[in-house]
Amino acid sequence: MSDLLNMLGLAQSAELLSLSPPGWGGNLLRGLLNSLQIAFGAFGMGLVIGLFGAYGKLYGGPILRDLLAVYTTVIRAVPELVLILILYYLGSDLINKVSEAMGYGRVEISGVVAGIWVLGVVQGAYSIEVLRGAIQAVPPGQIEAARAFGMPPLMLMRRVTIPAMMSFATPGLANLWLIATKDTALLAIVGFSELTLETRQAAASTRAYFTFFLAAGALYLIVTLFSQVIFGRIERWARRGQPSLRGGPR
Amino acid sequence: MIGLRDLLKPHRIVLILLFLAFVVWCALSLRWDWLPKYAPLALEGLWRTIWLLVVTTILGFLLAIPLGLAQAVGPWYLAAPARVFCTVIRGTPLLLQIWLLYYGLGSLFPQFPAIRQSELWPYLRQAWPYAVLALTLSYAGYEGEVMRGAFSGVGKGQLEAAKSYGMRPFAVFRRIWLPQAIRNVLPTLGGETILQLKATPLVATITVIDIYAVSSRVRADTLIVYEPLLLLALVYLVIAGIIAFFFRRIEQQVPSAIQRG
Numbered sequence: 001m002s003d004l005l006n007m008l009g010l011a012q013s014a015e016l017l018s019l020s021p022p023g024w025g026g027n028l029l030r031g032l033l034n035s036l037q038i039a040f041g042a043f044g045m046g047l048v049i050g051l052f053g054a055y056g057k058l059y060g061g062p063i064l065r066d067l068l069a070v071y072t073t074v075i076r077a078v079p080e081l082v083l084i085l086i087l088y089y090l091g092s093d094l095i096n097k098v099s100e101a102m103g104y105g106r107v108e109i110s111g112v113v114a115g116i117w118v119l120g121v122v123q124g125a126y127s128i129e130v131l132r133g134a135i136q137a138v139p140p141g142q143i144e145a146a147r148a149f150g151m152p153p154l155m156l157m158r159r160v161t162i163p164a165m166m167s168f169a170t171p172g173l174a175n176l177w178l179i180a181t182k183d184t185a186l187l188a189i190v191g192f193s194e195l196t197l198e199t200r201q202a203a204a205s206t207r208a209y210f211t212f213f214l215a216a217g218a219l220y221l222i223v224t225l226f227s228q229v230i231f232g233r234i235e236r237w238a239r240r241g242q243p244s245l246r247g248g249p250r
Numbered sequence: 251m252i253g254l255r256d257l258l259k260p261h262r263i264v265l266i267l268l269f270l271a272f273v274v275w276c277a278l279s280l281r282w283d284w285l286p287k288y289a290p291l292a293l294e295g296l297w298r299t300i301w302l303l304v305v306t307t308i309l310g311f312l313l314a315i316p317l318g319l320a321q322a323v324g325p326w327y328l329a330a331p332a333r334v335f336c337t338v339i340r341g342t343p344l345l346l347q348i349w350l351l352y353y354g355l356g357s358l359f360p361q362f363p364a365i366r367q368s369e370l371w372p373y374l375r376q377a378w379p380y381a382v383l384a385l386t387l388s389y390a391g392y393e394g395e396v397m398r399g400a401f402s403g404v405g406k407g408q409l410e411a412a413k414s415y416g417m418r419p420f421a422v423f424r425r426i427w428l429p430q431a432i433r434n435v436l437p438t439l440g441g442e443t444i445l446q447l448k449a450t451p452l453v454a455t456i457t458v459i460d461i462y463a464v465s466s467r468v469r470a471d472t473l474i475v476y477e478p479l480l481l482l483a484l485v486y487l488v489i490a491g492i493i494a495f496f497f498r499r500i501e502q503q504v505p506s507a508i509q510r511g
Contacts, residue, residue: 063261063265066261066262066265077444077448077490077491078483078486078487078490079448079449079450079486081452082462082482082483083483086480086483089476090476178340178341182342182343182344183343185343185345185346186343186345186452196346199346199349200353204353207357209353209354209356209357209358210354213349213353213354216346217338217342217346217350220342221341221342224337224340224341224342225337
């Protein structure tokens with residue numbers, strides 16, 4: 001193994017990337033873990049906002065609908081980087097005001113929570129649009145039938161709307177998940193030590209820029225490709241009740 | 251588009267009044283005294299943002315056409331690299347790509363005396379060529395995927411008809427295939443261009459002074475946090491609105507009979 005690396009001239013890179021302290025591999029993996037944690041949290045928060053927002057846009061009153069339209073339009077037109085800064089300062093200011101009013105003094109906000117809050121609000125706007133489109137694609141007869149059987153709204157949502165819209169929503173949600181994983185890189189700007197910032201620190205202190213940036217790129221790519229496989233499975237599972245478009249038995 | 255009559259519904263009037271009250275409150279009670287001092291710098295930054303957007307969109311689109319063609323109809327030895335390129339670009343964060351090019355290439359180039367002595371060296375020492383390169387490649391990667399679908403979506407009969415009229419392959423491409431492919435994906439292209447606008451502030455991290463960098467400098471110099479950021483968000487909203495308007499105008503010019511046929 002080491003002979004092979006020597007032959008390719010990669011021995012130095014392998015040493016830099018090794019997991020134990022002289023190498024920086026451990027730092028990169030820790031950064032990746034942080035990134036994934038935030039991506040999961042933000043994606044989940046986005047889904048919750050998206051579900052309620054989509055229902056609000058479809059069935060809400062005129063004021064709620066207008067406010068949601070403003071939210072989705074503004075979030076989708078302003079760069080994530082700017083939103084991250086605004087939401088970051090706004091969030092920490094609000095929390096400090098509340099905690100000072102309650103007499104606790106200033107609190108230190110953990111980077112993970114701040115990251116999830118910031119990216120979650122951004123993801124929410126995109127989720128609303130994806131889920132709204134998916135809910136609209138459910139044949140209205142199915143929802144009417146459930147109503148006719150006297151299902152209460154929450155049960156209707158849980159038993160009919162969500163399962164029926166899953167197949168329409170999965171491609172869009174898969175895209176959103178990939179955006180979430182890549183947007184975590186932007187948190188490097190506010191100094192949160194996720195994968196991209198860890199990479200830059202490792203690269204700056206060893207001067208081996210290509211090695212580390214390529215390694216981090218490979219990590220992101222692995223996450224992307226792995227997610228695509230998982231979402232492919234979820235989509236096949238969500239479509240299990242639908243006839244195949246190709247025709248004939250599957 | 252929302253007509254005037256829609257805007258005059260009672261609840262909308264109340265919302266608009268509330269919004270105007272918010273704007274007035276912002277103008278009166280927030281600090282704007284830094285504005286005159288930084289206005290020239292901000293205009294320069296705005297110009298740089300728009301310049302970056304236009305140049306990288308055009309260059310990226312020119313690169314996306316061969317990428318899309320290679321994936322749609324190319325032989326495997328062209329299709330495979332094109333697909334790998336699009337996957338890698340779309341699978342890694344743009345910030346990482348920018349830093350890889352700027353710090354990676356930037357630390358590699360000085361090691362070669364040939365490059366240091368070449369005519370290009372004064373440019374390669376600055377940050378903006380790396381910004382242009384990274385943004386162009388990124389746009390090309392995303393658009394290559396869009397154009398793949400666009401090229402394979404043009405009806406085969408159209409191309410055969412053009413061929414049977416004796417058009418040469420390049421004329422078929424220029425007059426029939428490309429225009430129809432672009433027409434089919436115009437809405438997507440508009441959305442992608444807004445995404446590209448939202449990607450431009452990342453170049454501020456490699457010391458290109460765009461409008462975002464100007465707002466960061468105001469924040470660092472004066473410790474005023476919200477005012478520059480709010481103004482910055484407004485600027486991006488307006489540019490995004492202009493892009494959307496521009497693309498809607500182009501879409502309206504497309505004869506719909508062709509799309510239906």
